[in-house]
Amino acid sequence: MQALQKVSLNIGKGEFVCLIGPSGCGKTTLLHLLAGFLVPTEGEVRLNGTPVRKPGPERGVVFQEYALFPWMTARQNVEFGLRAQSVPTPERKRRAMEALGRVQLAHMADRYPHELSGGMRQRVAVARSLVVEPQVLLMDEPFAAVDALTRTTLQQDLLSLWRETGVSVLFVTHNIDEAIFLAERVVVMAAHPGSIREDFAIDLPYPRHRGSLEFAEHYTRIELALADAYRRKAA
């Protein structure tokens, strides 16, 4: 079965792009291609001109949930990527604590994932990905499973991390509000076969206000494009 057809997407250095679309439109497939979990049957994925063939630490991935290793504490989870690079123990510990501090979880370093709330777990997951200093952060509906209030805080914190680190972000979501709040570009996908429908630039300054008129205008435009994509899916 063909999941994606004629998809061309360029993400600039330091850019924040959201992928949005109905379920089954292949947004997760696209993200897995970029991560190197899947190999395209046709076409190519390139990072700085080099073809991507397998997963690697220059492309960090944050999953929806349950991706932290439950047998490791928060700090051990964050240290894992540094261990893979054979970073010596004291430095590993220092950098892991620093990364946990950046997501405001230094005080939870010795807790296991099951002792953390859903939002905290996703913060640890972000810290785990960022500690190895990736060039791109691929996020697959990372905040879908947390409650609405926590989600807002997580979104704000993600934006400050993005600004601090200068990492490029590709963020998959099915929440229009989240996409407009976060991204510089919102890419709308359609299903059957998965393809890119439209590419909206969100030229609003940060921090964005959900109550503003411009926000509502963007919302309406994207909603229309999405409704169109859904109609195509139903047809």
Next chain:
Amino acid sequence: MNTASAILNKSLSSTESDTKENSVIERFQRQHQSSNRKRFWRRVLLNLIGVLLFLAAWEAVPFVFPEMNPALFPPPSKVAQTAWPMVVSGELFQHISASLLRAAGGFALALVAGIAAGFLTARIEALQYLSDPLLHGFRSVPSLAVVPLAVLWFGIGEAPKVLLIGWAAFFPIWITTFIGIRDTNIVYLRSAASLGAGKWLTLFLVTLPAALPFILAGVRQAISISLIVLVAAELSGATSGIAYMMSLGHQLFQVEVMFIGLMLLGFFGFLADRIFVLLTRRLFPWYHTAS
């Protein structure tokens, strides 16, 4: 100036309330701990009372059913009377240590071989298909049925007993390790790969810990199987051991001795299981609540 003092005031009052909060937290934790301790001792006490009630009921059997032959169903006081000289002479201890050594040896063999075989068959497809019919076929043979053959081949020395126990305990460990490693959540493997982990790091820090809940289930089963096969192996020919002592009691019509054996087997089975549970809690604190 005003704002500065206001901020200062605020920070002062906040540290004050912090310390107050801390003392509240401490008191709460102390109370929580002491109530936990109370609950623990209450539980131990009830456990003991349960055992004592059982022994009392057993002791009362000859009075309630006077027509019953006490030589066939001796009360606990009679069993204790027989057991005491055996404890003093060290005879009982000899039987116990002989049995436990056999069970532990066989179990250790099964643990190493089972985990290795489970891992290899889960990871190498050709090996899995090659060994599937054989392993499942052998697994289907009740291990007690192999006992007479083992005695015929190896005599009644220590080796056949340890091997028999190892043989029987191998299968549950192998099959649960196989399932645990085959069904490792792909998200864990993908996380490890995108964090740049190599083969060995992934094996020891991701695949094996992820399979551990399964492996532990097999290990627990293997512990009880070890005891069952131990009895069968000792009954079929031995010169020491708990089950040997029981068969001697049978031949000499000392029913008390048989009861001593039964109680010992029950006790050690229970003890092994408790130790297992305690160890897993200590070594793998994440295990009980992990998904």
